[in-house]
Amino acid sequence: MHRLDAAFSALADPTRRAILARLSLGETTVMELARPFEMTQPAVSRHLKVLEEAGLIVRRIEGTKRPCSLAPTALNEIDQWLAMLRRALEANYDRLDEVLAEMEPSKEKDRK
Amino acid sequence: MSRLTLKTEGDVHVVVTRRFKASPEAVYRAHTEPVLIQKWLLGPDGWTMPVCISEARAGGRIRYEWTDGKGGSLLLTGEYVALEPFGRIVHVERFHMPDPTPDNMPNPTPDNHIETRFEADGEGTQMTMRMTLPDSATRAAMLATGMEDGMEASYARLDAMPA
Numbered sequence: 627m628h629r630l631d632a633a634f635s636a637l638a639d640p641t642r643r644a645i646l647a648r649l650s651l652g653e654t655t656v657m658e659l660a661r662p663f664e665m666t667q668p669a670v671s672r673h674l675k676v677l678e679e680a681g682l683i684v685r686r687i688e689g690t691k692r693p694c695s696l697a698p699t700a701l702n703e704i705d706q707w708l709a710m711l712r713r714a715l716e717a718n719y720d721r722l723d724e725v726l727a728e729m730e731p732s733k734e735k736d737r738k
Numbered sequence: 739m740s741r742l743t744l745k746t747e748g749d750v751h752v753v754v755t756r757r758f759k760a761s762p763e764a765v766y767r768a769h770t771e772p773v774l775i776q777k778w779l780l781g782p783d784g785w786t787m788p789v790c791i792s793e794a795r796a797g798g799r800i801r802y803e804w805t806d807g808k809g810g811s812l813l814l815t816g817e818y819v820a821l822e823p824f825g826r827i828v829h830v831e832r833f834h835m836p837d838p839t840p841d842n843m844p845n846p847t848p849d850n851h852i853e854t855r856f857e858a859d860g861e862g863t864q865m866t867m868r869m870t871l872p873d874s875a876t877r878a879a880m881l882a883t884g885m886e887d888g889m890e891a892s893y894a895r896l897d898a899m900p901a
Contacts, residue, residue, distance in 0.1 A: 643875030
């Protein structure tokens with residue numbers, strides 16, 4: 627759960643969401659990321675550290691650069707969230723089935 | 739056996755489908771009439787919705803307040819954009835987290851734009867609910883919120899998070 631909490635917190639920051647949106651287009655260097663955000667490279671690096679610790683991005687070493695990209699497992703985490711959301715929805719809709727079963731006999735009477 | 743499908747579509751959409759054994763009219767009413775909404779849109783067992791405002795007209799307000807009776811609460815506000823009885827509802831919704839805000843979530847959550855369609859399907863109704871979030875990262879965050887809500891409070895998100 628810790629990792630999911632970290633991903634959740636990492637996604638709460640608008641700059642980090644923008645960085646992820648940029649990375650969804652492909653691998654990027656810190657310098658390329660800093661430019662559109664009008665941020666210093668150390669500031670971008672701090673955001674990248676949070677995203678990396680949350681397991682949302684991966685970085686590799688290429689000479690003095692450390693280009694980053696979206697983590698393949700980030701999608702797995704989203705799949706897990708989908709599964710949890712699905713369970714919450716199922717509980718509501720199972721309840722709605724009961725409400726509808728009670729409503730239908732009076733359907734004709736209520737029809738406008 | 740599950741009749742629910744839930745999938746992401748493109749970068750910013752979440753699509754939920756579900757079949758109900760009732761007419762489109764009944765399902766539409768259960769989604770728009772406060773007395774009916776309060777019976778099912780509750781999330782986990784133990785939660786109730788003491789306040790339910792649903793002004794089912796274009797521009798009408800939506801306000802759902804949930805409580806677990808033990809100090810836990812959650813608030814959703816929104817507005818109806820368009821209603822076509824008994825086939826289509828378009829509305830916008832957002833969640834307001836109780837203080838303190840968990841995990842630095844944006845509060846309220848970004849607007850979730852939701853189109854819900856009800857189509858007659860034999861004796862029943864096929865519902866298709868399509869959520870549109872501002873961007874892909876917000877969608878990911880909303881799905882995460884839906885998870886947290888599912889465990890602690892309620893239903894996304896939806897609206898997703900969603901309704």
